[in-house]
Structures are given as C-alpha cells and as structure tokens.
Amino acid sequence: MAAPKIPVALNPVPGFCVKTRSTNDTVVHATASDVSQATHQVTGTPNLIPVPQGLKVFVNIAWDANVPPTPQASEDAIQNAMKGLDIDESDPNGWFVPLVLSDARQERDKGQCYSSHFRPALVFDAIFNPSIKSRTLRDPDFKSFVIELACQRIEAQTTIVLSRQIGTPNIASKGKPQPRQILVPASLYPAGHPNYSAPTKLIQEIASRPASQLTPTSILKQPQPSTNAVSRVPSWSWKEEDSELLVVIHVPMLTHAVIPHSTLDIESQRILFCAPSLYSLDINLGASDAELTATFSQTDSAMQAVTLKRKRHLDVDNAKAEWRVADKTLILHA
Secondary structure, three states, X not given: OEOOEEEEEEOOEEEEEEEEEEOOOEEEEEOXXXXXXXXOOOOOOOOEEEEOOOOEEEEEEEEOOOOXXXXXXXXXXHHHHHOOOOOOOOOOOOOOOOOEEOOEEEEEEEXXXXXXXXXXXXXXXXXXXXXXXXXXXXXXXXXXXHXXXXXXXXHHHOOOOXXXXXXXXXXXOOOOOOOEEXXXXXXXXXXXXXXXXXXXXXXXXXXXXXXXXXOOOOXXXXXXXXXXXXXXXXXXXXXXXXXXXXXXXXXXXXXXXXXXXXXXXXXXXXXXXXXXXXXXEEEEXXXXXXXXXXXXXXXOOHHHHHHHHHHOOOOXXXXXXXXEOOXXXXXXXX
C-alpha cells in the first residue's frame, strides 16, 4: 500500500549554487518554457535538449518549507546516511533527505562564447526543506552530502553522468529557481502536519458485473509467502482513452486462485504488480531512459516505458484496476 499524493505548491528560495560538467553526450527532457527553443535544436523531438560532453551544469540548492522535512533520527543514523549506508526512502523508520528536482532548463553562461553568441548551460533546481539549512552551512561534510544527493538525483532522472569536480560560483543561484506544483506522498509529512495522512488503499475493489462483461476483482491484497517458483516479467503496453491512461498488463497464466494473493501498488511514477510464483512487474518511471530500456529489454515493453515516462504522472487518487479474464489482461486506469 502507498500513501496518496497531494498537490503542493513550491516557491523555492535560493540557497547556494554549485557547478559541474556533463561527462557524456546525451539529451535531457526540457521544461515547458524551454520546449520552443529545444524544438529548433533537435528536429523531431521538441521536448529534448542536447547535452554535449563538457557542457556546464549548474545545480541550484534551494529551500522551501513545503518540501517534507527529514524524519527524526539519531546522529548515528544521520552519519550512516552520509556514508551511503541504510538510505531507503521507502522505509518509514529510515533516515533520508527529501528532495524535489526540477526538469532541466537552459541559461546563458557568460563564461562561454562561441561565434559571438552565448552557449547555454544546463540548470537544475534541487529543493530541500530549510530544516537542514543551518547544518548544511556549518558542516562541510553534510554540505558535500547534500550536493552529492542532488547530483545522484540528476543522474537517476536523466542520462547525464556528472563530473564530481564541483565548483562553487559566487552566486546564490544560476537564474531564478522556478515555482512549481508537485505531488508529494502525504505520509512523508510528520504526524500533526496539515498535509500528513497515513498510508491508505489506493486502488479500490471494482463492483461485480455480469459474466458476459469484464470480470474485475480486488487486486490489492496482503501478499502471501511465495514459493520457490520463479516469477517472470509480463509484457505490457499503454494507451490513452478520453484523457485517461490505460496500462495493459498481459497475464495469460493468472487464475482466480492466484488473484487473492496478488498485489498492485501505484504511485505517481511507479507501478508495482506481483502475482506470486507467476509475475513480478516494476515500472519505475522515475528511472533514467537507459535503466528503463535495460529493465524491459527482454520484453516488447522497453519503448512503452520510455514513452509513458514522457506522458504525465499517473493519477493516483482516481486510479482503478480490473482483471479481464477473457482477454487475459490486467487493466490499470490512471
């Protein structure tokens, strides 16, 4: 089960800026404001920005109180996280630093001039809760940890590989950090916070229908211990109908006996499905294109994952699912 996502408006305040470079040639997804400019640079892909090797990448470390704070933890737990140990944002008892990362955008870099025009640099906003601000400013090791978190998140959400030769320009930010609205798991906020909510069931049971129609059933149950049989990754695809995204998972071996022990979990950028001993599917739309392609390279779903990632976040609050026995498919409406 997962907590519902709630819309939160961010107006980040600049903290400090760091500078690095891309170590590979790639492309990144552009913000809406950059789509028009990117259209002229990459013909046929209006939402991509080219990133040549050596391009300057600026990371604005910014603050906003609407980003969830870090959970309470001992100093030992914090030190373990700084050393790369026991970092798991899905563990409610673990310690981690919530981070909201913007899409890439372009800014002019005064230090680069080619053919009498400025070459754009790439900029990301990495937004944290200001509760860690004072420690970031007074503790050099913790500041390095925060910068590394931002770099790792950029690499996880794009195909950029960043240099770890970090510069610190004497500016609060490269350009102005952009306001945005995001979906945040309500359970990341501490108890008592107005935005807090305990994890709830997201996908409800669909009412029974005549046998001649689709045969939906509850697909969000507590998992049972699995056997030694190996689960396979099912093939899947997606389509859009009347502004609704339909994810179609092909499950020819699914039976009425297995359904009560199967689980389906949906987040804004992730779908997890497990039918014990039969199927195991993890569609992580927050992963890079390369990771998605590698994950589904053995099925026909690699391109489906990349195109779904480009579409939009999944509608968690209104999601529902049904098992179409005759078609041997599981349909997620999101």
